[in-house]
Amino acid sequence: MDKRSKIALYIIGAVIVFIMIAEIVKPQPLNWRDSFSAADKIPLGCYVLFNELETFTDEEVIASEESIYQYLKKVDHTSPKTLMFINNRIYFDSEESNALIDFVEQGNTVFISSIYHYGNVLDSLNVSVERQYANIYRKEAENKFTSPSLKANNRIFKDVVENSHFVSVDSLNTTILGTITTKTEDDNDNFETNPNLIKIDYGDNDGQFILHTNPFAFTNYHLLNDKEDYAATVLSYLPKQQIIWDNNYKSGRKVITSPLRYILENQALKWAFYISMFGLILFVIFRGKRTQRIIPVINKLDNATVDFTRTIGELYYQHGDFTNIIEKKIQYFLEFVRTKYYLDTNQLNPSFIEKLAVKSSNTKEDAKTLVDYLVFLKSKKQHTEQELIELNKKIEHFTKHKL
Structure with missing residues (x-):
């Protein structure tokens, strides 16, 4: 609000206050109503x-x-x-x-x-x-x-x-x-x-x-x-x-x-009305003190990890950073193998493939195909969308047996 508008509002407010004061202090007209009542001091009262x-x-x-x-x-x-x-x-x-x-x-x-x-x-x-x-x-x-x-x-x-x-x-x-x-x-x-x-x-x-x-x-x-x-x-x-x-x-x-x-x-009827109102007031007072307030329901906190991961993945995918996504999926898969089957993933050799096949209930050929593809992808510096899709298919195929 600019300065001119503020001044206008102040003037309007002052005028309203002045009118209110004038109405309050102005002399009241004499009441010439016929009354004849003993309590009235007006001219036609008694x-x-x-x-x-x-x-x-x-x-x-x-x-x-x-x-x-x-x-x-x-x-x-x-x-x-x-x-x-x-x-x-x-x-x-x-x-x-x-x-x-x-x-x-x-x-x-x-x-x-x-x-x-x-x-x-x-x-x-x-x-x-x-x-x-x-x-x-x-x-x-x-x-x-x-x-x-x-x-x-x-x-x-x-x-x-x-x-x-x-x-x-x-x-x-x-x-x-x-x-x-x-x-x-x-x-x-x-x-x-x-x-x-x-x-x-x-x-x-x-x-x-x-x-x-x-x-x-x-x-x-x-x-x-x-x-x-x-x-x-x-x-x-x-x-x-x-x-x-x-x-x-x-x-x-x-x-x-x-x-x-x-x-x-x-x-x-008057006393019945007064007693009812008094009883209602007492009821409201004591009822309000003795009734426990409703305990609000607190919902469990949602696990947003999956949503967060999905959002981050979609962000990488929209920017075309397939290499970063492939690296994250390989790291996640190897971490899963370490925590689930207690296997050392530093050396992805034939011995690792045999142990992984046994513990995951997969065939040796499926384990070898997946591990060889992981090694192939880790050796590359740039990756394509097709390679990301292929990696995802192989991991899903491998994990369908619930590792």
Whole structure:
């Protein structure tokens, strides 16, 4: 890589690092998601309210993380309690509605602040809610209390506001505690006032529903922007008793998004899963320690002498060095005779021929023919290919009896 290419790579790398640092240190946009969760410190969370609820009760504030139908089956009914629901929409199915009504009939209080109210509860209370759909940007609204002594705590909500209100109530059992005043749609400086905070007595044990239609009034945004007196006044209508904070019916509720959600939400299945994973880890650890590793197979070293000899012979043959090959074959044959039959090969005379014929089980004529040809070849300085072939034939013929 040349110098110019290296410089280009360095520049590209520096730019990438700079972009990464800029992404990390840049200010994060403000999260305006509807949450109403006690754990969220974002503008539309309820962290501030939840931590201030202890001022409205002499007992510990309890947080419920499950459906109201399941929770109310195990709640302590020996003393009256207040159940609080704050969210942009609240829906109760038939079983939850019945459990909630039974809870109030026992002398407890239910506080609901929501834009939308769904389910059988409102039908049982003969209450209906209307929401302002006309404008994307809500008109400013004055939230007032009906009691003249609370006039100082009235507030005008100019932003992050919801102008839902009640359009029909059961006048026999309902007390209007607060109203909302907004401009009409004709833009002629006309105003309309509707109830947005009511109390409904229910049952024979002083149970009550307190319903409110502006849940944003209890969010961090308004409690930290001069609206805390309004929220405190609304909550002052709650009896001085233990408060149960609903943390389940929330838009910002923390849910398990894992594919194992069904298992992790079931207590028995969750512990079975954890125990299985723990056992599997122990099995892998101990199995890995106790199992002997596979011993690799080591093959015998190949005897490459024959291949080496063949390669060298082919090399001599390709270069046409027949004399050298003949000399090597004669030397090899005589060495074989010395080591196999213990014969002296210095003198290739008739006595040697007779001994070689006897020990090799060949005829004297065959032994003499081979030895005479060896002597003939040793006397020559240059040899031909034909002589090499002839020598090889004679040696093979002589050794066919397995010397």
